[in-house]
Amino acid sequence: MIIFEMLSYSFLARAMLVGVLVSLCSALLGTSLVLKRYSMIGDGLSHVGFGALAIASALGLAPLAVAVPVVVIAAVVLLRISQSRSAIKGDAAVALISSGALAVGVLVISLTSGVNTNVSNYMFGSILTVSRTDAILSVILCVAVIICFTLLYPRIFAITFDETFARATGAKAVAYNTLLAVLTAVTVVLGMRMMGALLISSLIIFPPLAAMRVFRSFRSVTICSAVFSVVCFIVGMTASYALETPSGASVVCVNIIAFGMFAAAGKLLHRG
Numbered sequence: 082m083i084i085f086e087m088l089s090y091s092f093l094a095r096a097m098l099v100g101v102l103v104s105l106c107s108a109l110l111g112t113s114l115v116l117k118r119y120s121m122i123g124d125g126l127s128h129v130g131f132g133a134l135a136i137a138s139a140l141g142l143a144p145l146a147v148a149v150p151v152v153v154i155a156a157v158v159l160l161r162i163s164q165s166r167s168a169i170k171g172d173a174a175v176a177l178i179s180s181g182a183l184a185v186g187v188l189v190i191s192l193t194s195g196v197n198t199n200v201s202n203y204m205f206g207s208i209l210t211v212s213r214t215d216a217i218l219s220v221i222l223c224v225a226v227i228i229c230f231t232l233l234y235p236r237i238f239a240i241t242f243d244e245t246f247a248r249a250t251g252a253k254a255v256a257y258n259t260l261l262a263v264l265t266a267v268t269v270v271l272g273m274r275m276m277g278a279l280l281i282s283s284l285i286i287f288p289p290l291a292a293m294r295v296f297r298s299f300r301s302v303t304i305c306s307a308v309f310s311v312v313c314f315i316v317g318m319t320a321s322y323a324l325e326t327p328s329g330a331s332v333v334c335v336n337i338i339a340f341g342m343f344a345a346a347g348k349l350l351h352r353g
Contacts, residue, residue, distance in 0.1 A: 083319060083322065083323060084315070084319055087318070087319065087322050092208065092211065093208065093318075093322070095211050095212075095213065095216040096208035096211050096275055096318070096328070097315070097318060098216065098220065099211055099215075099216050099219045099220065099223075099271065099275065100272075100275055100314050100318060100332075101311055101314060101315065102219065102220060102223035102224070102227075102271075103219070103223060103268060103271050103272040103275070103276075103284065104272075104284055104288075104310040104311050104313070104314040105223070105227065105307055105310060105311055106223050106226045106227060106230075106264070106268040106271075107123075107268055107272060107281075107284035107285045107288070107310060108284070108285075108288040108289065108303075108306040108307045108309065108310035108311075109226075109227070109230050109303060109306070109307055110226075110230065110261065110264055110265050110268060110285065111123075111284070111285035111286060111288055111289045111306060111310075112241075112288075112289040112292070112299070112302055112303045112306050113237055113240075113241045113261060114261070114265065114285060114289075115285075115286065115289045115290060115293075116241050116242070116289075116299075117240075117241055119160075119261075119262075120282070120285060120286050121175050121282075122156065122159055122160070122175060122262065122265065123265060123269055123281070123282040123285040123286070124175070124179065124282040125155075125159060125175035125176070125178055125179035126152050126155060126156055126159070126179075126265065126266050126269045126270075127179075127269050127273055127278045127279070127281045127282055128178075128179035128180070128182045128183040128186075128278055129151065129152050129155040129178060129179065129182040130148050130151075130152045130269055130270045130273045130278060131182065131183055131186040131204065131273070131278035132151075132181075132182035132183065132185045132186035132189070133147050133148040133151040133152060133182075133186075133270075134147070134148050134186070134273065134274075135185070135186035135187070135189040135190045136185075136186070136189055138190070138193070139189050139190070139192075139193040143214075144215075144274070145215060145218055145219075145270065145271075148270045148273075149222075149266070149267060149270050152266040152267075152269060152270050153263050153266045153267065155178060155182075155266070156262040156263060156265060156266035157259055157262055157263065158178075159174055159175060159178065159262070160258055160259060160262040162174040183278070186278075204277050204278050204279050205277040205279060205280065205327055205329050205330065206273070206274065206275045206276045206277030206280060206281075206327070206328060206329035207274075207275070207277075207328070208275055208318075208328045211274055211275060215274060219271045222267050222271060223268075223271060225267075226264045226267060226268055229260065229264060230264065233257065233260070236257050237257060237261065238299055240254050240257050240258060240261075241299070242299070244258075265285070268285075269281055269282075269285075272284060275328060275329065276328075276329040276332065276333075277329045280329040280330065280332075280333050281329075283332075283333045283336055284310060284314075284332075284336075287309075287310075287313075287333075287336040287337070287339075287340050288306040288307070288309045288310040288313070288336070289302060289303075289306045290340065291305075291306070291309055291336075291339060291340040291343040291344070292305035292306040292309060292343070294340075294343045294344045294346070294347030294348075295343055295346055295347045295350060309339060309343075310336075312339075313332065313335045313336045313339050314332050314335075316335050317331040317332030317333070317334070317335040317336070318331070318332065320335065
């Protein structure tokens with residue numbers, strides 16, 4: 082069977098393990114982000130992550146050790162801007178920071194190693210970039226994200242649907258929104274090495290949108306989104322191996338096809 086053949090290679094086994102966990106984290110967080118209309122923050126953070134990875138590579142530092150704190154700080158800043166009455170609105174702030182970070186990343190890489198394979202790997206992802214050390218750190222951080230989401234599920238549910246009511250009941254909405262942004266930042270950085278800066282946000286957006294075509298309750302959408310994301314990742318990676326296509330693009334294409342199927346199924350169900 083082709084999937085067992087894939088897992089016989091250590092680098093593919095690492096990529097599958099990390100990819101499944103990142104897909105799961107992205108889908109869980111994506112449900113809240115999409116409902117709160119924060120989904121574009123994931124795209125902005127991926128560009129910030131690209132710039133951080135480029136600088137870390139140029140300085141010879143551990144990529145994740147540099148990218149995670151930088152992107153976490155950017156996530157908190159973007160969240161604060163989107164919630165404030167600043168002259169720069171949320172979507173404009175995302176565009177401003179993401180485009181600036183992307184430009185810095187490309188410039189740093191072009192001045193150090195040249196705009197060749199490195200840029201392609203960072204922007205579109207490469208399963209070869211997932212080292213053993215990266216895999217261990219990714220698994221630890223992904224498990225931490227899943228545990229945080231599970232333990233704080235009632236609070237996240239509350240601030241997702243009615244933040245004003247959540248504040249009235251004593252919930253620290255700002256703290257939970259910040260935590261949501263931090264968890265998203267960590268997930269984006271972990272997935273970038275494999276999916277790329279331009280494609281990682283698809284793991285946040287497609288699963289919850291697909292689940293919402295069929296289901297209506299928050300719990301059902303969250304569970305369906307998680308299953309959808311993991312299955313699409315495994316199918317996409319298998320197709321990438323069999324057809325020798327880029328892993329990130331293959332996963333996204335599978336997500337698009339599956340989204341179309343869910344949209345069609347949703348129309349039939351609700352029409353019935």
